[in-house]
Amino acid sequence: MPDRFAAGDRVRTGTVDPPHHTRLPRYARGVCGEVVATAGHHPLADERARGLPSTPRAVYCVRFAAHDLFGEGDHAVVVELFEDYLEPAEREVRR
Amino acid sequence: MSATHDATHDEAPIAARVRHVEALLEQRGWLAPGEVDERIDALAAGGSPANGAAIVARAWVDPGFRARLLADANTAIGELGLSMAGGLQEQQLIVVANGPDEHHVVVCTLCSCYPIALLGPSPGWYKSEAYRSRVVREPRAVLREFGLELPASTRITVWDASAESRYMVLPRRPAGTDDLDEGRLAALVTRKGLIGTAAV
Known part of the structure; x- marks a missing residue:
């Protein structure tokens, strides 16, 4: 399966709070950011943690503006996120 | 903290x-x-901050190595006999370089992911809830508590090792070190510098 995203793409993280292990940090949910790189392909941690079969899929470094994550701050945070956590975002949405 | x-x-x-x-x-x-x-x-x-320091010193004296390191760190560190393949599987290494107007700092907000092979066992504060929760939100204040005061114009990027890769910072070469050889340059590099909570 080809990668869904590439460097430069705008993406939005999911908002679901799953009842199991996940590697989508709570502070980075429901936020728009920009893919800066693909960081390899790995089975989904959420599935591995539950002993489920999982095929490798893309993992991305996604850059967020601190203002979009926390409502303040002038720094950036790059979070490494599995493809499953991301949806395309057309344009930046400021909260 | x-x-x-x-x-x-x-x-x-x-x-x-x-x-x-x-x-x-x-x-x-x-x-x-x-x-x-x-x-x-x-x-x-074999995991030790001396490994990370050797990588940094080589990058300071060899621009070609620096470019290879930033493009594909796993392959580049092989030139120094180092590897990220010590665990069950090879981990991807991403090296991020500080610049005149840019500073990087590494955290794992979800647990304590860390390149043990290159930095040795992680310090206690790296695993503390205070560091993990605060450095993503207010890195400038946290770095100040570490004694690192950055100019307001310096852009800060926090790297959250939230999934599979491991991260290491390439600090800037200090001024006045033109005469030092690779070994003496490596001796200047600290574990905090490799995490990003110190300048070098």
Whole structure:
């Protein structure tokens, strides 16, 4: 399966709070950011943690503006996120 | 939090639970006695901040190596006889370079992911809830508590090792070190510099 995203793409993280292990940090949910790189392909941690079969899929470094994550701050945070956590975002949405 | 103060952990209940699970696994023959310690020893074997420092010093004296390191760190560190393949599988290494107007700092907000092979065992503060929760939100204030005062014009990027890769910072070469050879340059590099909580 080809990668869904590439460097430069705008993406939005999911908002679901799953009842199991996940590697989508709570502070980075429901936020728009920009893919800066693909960081390899790995089975989904959420599935591995539950002993489920999982095929490798893309993992991305996604850059967020601190203002979009926390409502303040002038720094950036790059979070490494599995493809499953991301949806395309057309344009930046400021909260 | 201060740079010298290790966080206190309330780890006793977790340690007891881990021992219990280990005992059950051993009873069922799924785990050999002492196997966990052996695996941890194997993972940590040879792991030292001296490895990260050697990488940094080479990058300071060899622009070609620096470019290869930033493009494909796993392959580049092989030139120094180093590897990220010490665990069950090779981990991807991403090296991020500080610049005149840019500073990087590494955290794992979800647990304590960290390139043990290149930095040795992680310091207590790296695993503390205070560091993990605060550095993504207010890195400038946290770095100030570590004694690193950055100009307001310096852009800060925090790297959250939230999934599979491991991250290391390439600090800037200090001024006035033109005469130092690679070995003496490496001696300037600290573990905090490789995490990004110190300038070098």
